[in-house]
Amino acid sequence: MLKKNRIIRFIAAIAAVLLVLVVLSRHTHSYRDDIRRLIAPAPPRVVVMGSWLSTPRTRELMYEEVSKLVRSKPTVIEIGAWKGVNAAALLRALRPGKLILSDLWAETSDPRYKARNEDLVRKRFANEISAGIVKVRKGPSKEQIEMLEDRSIDFFYLDTTHKYELTRDELERAQRVIAPGGFLCGHNFVHDGRANYGVIPAVVEFALEEKWSITHISRKKSSTRSFCMRRMALHGVHLTPQR
């Protein structure tokens, strides 16, 4: 009888230890997830090239990485949507709840930019437009940004003229509309004197003055690099919304 009691007590002790281990491991796991969510992808400083930068090969890979850091069904905008080529990648990678596609869609000195590209975009995304996911908005970037609500955008992608003055102005205006933890991104993060690209100086000066961190730079061909920035966080901690 004594032996039987000892065995029962021994089994009960093992079961209790196992229970404690299971509970502890659950706690450790959830804290680990929370901490991972809280850790910034980059320290709060601006360094254009450095080992901490995430440098996926294409911009779509970059969107996939960023998608892990934004809330699910994010609100996304592309200013300079052209024919919707990049918009298709944004839809695939970020799975937005809402995707606003905006462009001048006017005849300009650049033969690639045409008024009829708006129709191409409307045809290309006809299903998503009728499902209420894609919204098409025509007009100059500055006006379009002004029409957006404060802190309403989780992922902002800028791809218009790439000239220094306009890009700097667009970034200044865009920061008001970025949601907490949201990303401000764009295309042609390159030095190209011939194309008169001013994206790098515009982004770096903006980031330094307004305290944003460059979190991602994609690398494919030099002329097609994209960047993403996030508002600098206190002590390097960004609050990413719960997914």
Ligand SMILES: C[S@@+](CC[C@H](N)C(=O)[O-])C[C@H]1O[C@@H](n2cnc3c(N)ncnc32)[C@H](O)[C@@H]1O
């Ligand atoms: C390089 S294309 C964009 C390509 C597109 N983002 C893609 O990757 O599929 C640049 C676009 O910016 C538009 N654009 C130029 N200046 C603009 C402005 N001030 N406001 C809004 N759109 C503008 C042009 O009409 C053109 O469609």
